[in-house]
Amino acid sequence: MAYAEVFTALADPTRRHIFEALREQPRTVGELAAGQPVSRPAVSQHLKVLESARLVSGEPRGNRRLYSIKREGLEELRQYLESFWSDALSAYSAEIARRIKEE
Amino acid sequence: MAYAEVFTALADPTRRHIFEALREQPRTVGELAAGQPVSRPAVSQHLKVLESARLVSGEPRGNRRLYSIKREGLEELRQYLESFWSDALSAYSAEIARRIKEE
């Protein structure tokens, strides 16, 4: 059920921007905020959400905190997607055919 | 940029439930509403969002509308995920190493 958190985390545009900024390289909160049209506290709050969705992780670097992408959240999402790919497609088209005949 | 709509569509729990109900077999709006704790109009509105995210499609069956899963939305999401998988990981860990040394 962990993919739910990932969906809500990445549903917000600002949060996606932050996440995609980390895609290039790890960054501090200040750096991330500079690249966004919102305040630094806002970025902090977004990072909290992203972290609890296991999409990023942050570790102290002296005075600052360096955030980087974590793949666990993405992995959960990938598994969710995969489960949709193979299954339910035969039973599915069969059901369509059945209902069409019913008309 | 179409994955954005997919994220927002699947971020809502009710919408995910509806989507996953369609995973088994195509269903009408009434059938979907019966399986959810919300009203039928609410389900209609959710289906509208899911449809514009290309996650489902509906076609008239006489009096009713039969909705079924459409894979385009999922495909866009999958591509987005894939782009995260390979790239940016070498440059990424290199950057971590660089910053650690800077301390």
Added chain:
DNA sequence: ACTTACGGTAAGTCATGGCTTACGCAGAAG
């Protein structure tokens, strides 16, 4: 020690969006 820089948290504001009821339209049924 004092000051400055960085970042997390608290509190409050405002917009978004998910829900409801009410309504209207189209197809099926009688």
Added chain:
DNA sequence: CTTCTGCGTAAGCCATGACTTACCGTAAGT
């Protein structure tokens, strides 16, 4: 033709959440 069933849409309500400013703790620099 009238009635009933199934859905979509409109309008309005209310909770959630994204943002702000203000504040506090901690590490670094002087």
